[in-house]
Every structure is written in C-alpha cells, then in structure tokens.
Amino acid sequence: MNRLPKASINTVILAGTVISDPVAGTDDRGMAFTTFRLATQRSYKPDYPFQPGTDGYRIVAWDVLAELCAQHLERGQAVYVEGMLTTRDTWSGGKHRSVTEVRAGDVYSIDYRERMFRDELRLLDINI
Numbered sequence: 001m002n003r004l005p006k007a008s009i010n011t012v013i014l015a016g017t018v019i020s021d022p023v024a025g026t027d028d029r030g031m032a033f034t035t036f037r038l039a040t041q042r043s044y045k046p047d048y049p050f051q052p053g054t055d056g057y058r059i060v061a062w063d064v065l066a067e068l069c070a071q072h073l074e075r076g077q078a079v080y081v082e083g084m085l086t087t088r089d090t091w092s093g094g095k096h097r098s099v100t101e102v103r104a105g106d107v108y109s110i111d112y113r114e115r116m117f118r119d120e121l122r123l124l125d126i127n128i
Contacts, residue, residue, distance in 0.1 A: 010084045012102050014057060015110060016040035018077045024070035034066040035059065035101075036073060038081060058101040059083070069107055082106040 010037055020037040027033060038057045061069045075081065083104040090097050 012081075012083050012085050014038055014040055014059075014081045014102065016057075016079070016081075018073055018075055018079055020055065021075050022070050022073045024066065032063055032066045033057075034061045034069040034073075036069065038079065038102075058099070059104050060086075060101050061104040061107060065104060065107060069104070072109070073107070077109060078111040079107075079112050080108040 016038045017040075018036055019039045022034045023034040024032065026033045036059050038059050040055050040057070042053045046126060081102060081104050083102045083106070085100065086103045087098055087100045090099055
C-alpha cells in the first residue's frame with residue numbers, strides 16, 4: 001500500500017515587480033497585515049519564437065514584516081519574496097470564494113536601480 005509521507009513542503013520563492021501599492025490594515029484580532037500584488041515574467045515555447053507571459057500573485061505580510069512592507073515597498077519596485085502558499089475561504093454577498101495567496105516570511109528589495117544609486121553615493125563619500 002502506497003502511503004503519502006507525513007511531512008510535506010510548502011515553500012514559495014518569487015522574484016518580481018510590485019504591481020500595486022501596498023495596503024496596510026489590521027484583522028479582527030488587531031494583528032497588522034499588508035497586502036500587495038507581485039508580477040513575475042515567464043517565457044514558454046509552444047511555437048517559435050518565445051511567447052512572454054506574466055503571472056500575478058497576492059502577497060500578505062503579517063506583524064512587523066507587514067509594517068516594514070507598508071513603509072518601504074512601492075509600485076514598480078523589484079522584490080524577492082519567500083513564504084508559503086495559503087488558501088482561505090471568504091463569503092461576500094452570500095457567495096463562497098477561495099482565495100490563494102502567498103504568506104510572506106521574508107521580503108527583500110532587489111531593485112537594482114536603488115542599489116546602483118546607493119553604490120554611487122558611497123563612491124562619492126556621501127553618508128547614507
């Protein structure tokens with residue numbers, strides 16, 4: 001008899017562009033959260049030439065990470081997100097809906113323009 005392993009892995013790693021300004025709020029328990037959407041680029045080859053595509057993801061950060069994301073992220077910024085995939089049920093107007101999102105554990109800016117600008121300032125001995 002085949003048995004599924006008791007342990008499982010739920011890790012999501014994304015690097016892409018923030019496509020919506022972060023929205024901060026608190027839940028019913030008073031816990032801080034911030035949501036934003038992230039787009040990633042992909043290429044696939046059903047026929048030559050490569051066909052580009054974009055995928056969008058809803059990202060949710062909680063607690064201290066939520067506050068940091070609300071303060072420092074903005075639309076158009078390149079970020080790296082590591083977290084886990086979650087699904088929750090919502091009801092609106094009597095209709096059931098399942099929402100799949102990435103619960104962020106780590107969020108890092110990988111905006112190369114910002115990094116290049118900071119490096120230029122360091123070369124000029126400007127304290128940042």
